[in-house]
Amino acid sequence: MSIRIRTALEKDFVAMHKMDFGANATHPFYIIPWKTAGLGACAAFILDRYEYLYHSRNPEYTFLVATAGDEIVGYLIYRKPLGEEEPEEWKPTFPNGTNLNFFDKVFGEVKAAKKQYNLKDYWELEGFAVHPNWQRKGIGSMLVNKFLESVDANHAKCSVRASRIGKSLYEKFGFKVVGVLPIDLKEFGDYEPYTTWDMQREAV
Numbered sequence: 001m002s003i004r005i006r007t008a009l010e011k012d013f014v015a016m017h018k019m020d021f022g023a024n025a026t027h028p029f030y031i032i033p034w035k036t037a038g039l040g041a042c043a044a045f046i047l048d049r050y051e052y053l054y055h056s057r058n059p060e061y062t063f064l065v066a067t068a069g070d071e072i073v074g075y076l077i078y079r080k081p082l083g084e085e086e087p088e089e090w091k092p093t094f095p096n097g098t099n100l101n102f103f104d105k106v107f108g109e110v111k112a113a114k115k116q117y118n119l120k121d122y123w124e125l126e127g128f129a130v131h132p133n134w135q136r137k138g139i140g141s142m143l144v145n146k147f148l149e150s151v152d153a154n155h156a157k158c159s160v161r162a163s164r165i166g167k168s169l170y171e172k173f174g175f176k177v178v179g180v181l182p183i184d185l186k187e188f189g190d191y192e193p194y195t196t197w198d199m200q201r202e203a204v
Contacts (some may be wrong), residue, residue, distance in 0.1 A: 001066045001069060001140060002068075003066055003067070003068055003073070003137075003138075003139055004066070004067050004068075005062065005064055005065070005066050005067075005142055005146045006044065006064070006065060007064060008061065008063035008064060008065045008075065009066075010051075010140050011074055012053070012063075012065055012075075013047055013050045013054075014047070015071075015072040016050070016063075016065065016072060016075045017043055017047060017063075018048070019072055019073070019074070019075065019129065019175055020046070020075070020127075020129045021039075021042075021043075022131055022132055023129040023130060023131060023135075024129060027127075028102075028106075028185060028188075028194050029106075030042060030189060032102045032185070032188045032189070032191070033098050033099040033100075033103060033185050034097075034098065034099075035099065035155055036097035036098075036099070036169045037095045037096065037098045037099075038097070039098035041095035041097065041098060044095060045092060045094070045095070045098075048092055048093070049090065049092065050063075051168075052090045053077070053090075056088050056090075057079075057088075059067070059080070060079055060080050060082070061077060061078070061079050061080075061126075062077070062078055062079075062080075062145060063075065063076075063077050064076045064077075064078075064137045064146055064147070066130070066134075066142060066143055068134065072131075073130065073131045073133075073134040074129065074130040074131060074134065074139045074140065074142075074143055075127070075128070075129060075141060075143070076125065076128045076143040076144070076146070076147055077125075077127035077128070078123060078124060078125050078126060078150075079123065079124045079126050080123055080146050080161060081120060081122065081123065081156070083121065086101045090167065095192065098179050099164050099167075099188070101187075102190075104185070105187075106183055106194070109181065109183050110181065110196075111199065113179065113181045114198075116179065116198075117159070117178065117179075117198065117200070118158055119176070121156070121157060122156070122157045122158055122159045122200070123147075123150075123151050123154075123156050123157070123158040123159075124158065124159050124160065125144070125147055125158065125159070125160040127162075128140070128143065128144075128166065130143075140169055141169065141172075144169065144170070144173055145166070145173070147193045148173060148201075151201075152203075152204050155199065155203050155204070156172060156203055157200065157202055157203045158175075158200070158201050159198070159200045159201070160175060160199050161196045161197070161198060162175070162197045162199050163195060163196060164195065167197050167199070170199050170201075171199075173201065174201045174202075174204075175199040175200065175201045176199060176200060176201070177199055178198050178199065179197070179198035180195065180196075180197050180198070181196050181197075182195040182197065183200065185194070185197075185199060
């Protein structure tokens with residue numbers, strides 16, 4: 001079946017989230033904060049984030065989806081440079097039982113790490129996943145390539161915070177590691193440190 005890459009519509013958000021959860025079910029983000037609140041709270045949180053970016057940060061943010069027939073099998077979210085105007089801040093409503101200490105720790109450390117780099121003029125790949133049943137079929141490469149078509153058309157630099165799995169894919173497209181961030185999660189249970197890599201790609 002042929003794969004099509006298109007701009008996502010608001011009606012795609014639920015399918016995007018379900019696909020994302022299937023691809024990242026063991027990710028600490030999908031486990032630790034929602035032990036008490038439940039996965040329904042997680043879904044509400046993610047969908048609220050999508051809605052905010054789609055309506056309040058458009059056209060700064062772009063949502064792409066990969067489809068096989070009517071099925072969404074992958075997605076990618078990217079951000080253009082912020083420019084001079086300060087964007088409206090997202091103020092999520094956390095459901096009762098959400099582990100807010102997790103968000104304070106992880107988001108705080110990520111924000112501090114990003115301050116090391118001057119990313120004002122960088123495009124940023126912010127969200128990316130491929131359904132487990134469709135992985136290793138070139139769909140991830142198709143989505144990243146579509147993103148880079150826009151980046152390169154603007155002769156721009158770009159960045160991504162990569163997971164261990166995604167790091168090798170980005171390297172194939174010319175991204176280089178500029179930093180590494182291991183986050184200690186022991187205070188939340190018997191978890192290994194969650195490590196991500198700051199990667200950048202020069203303009204071409």
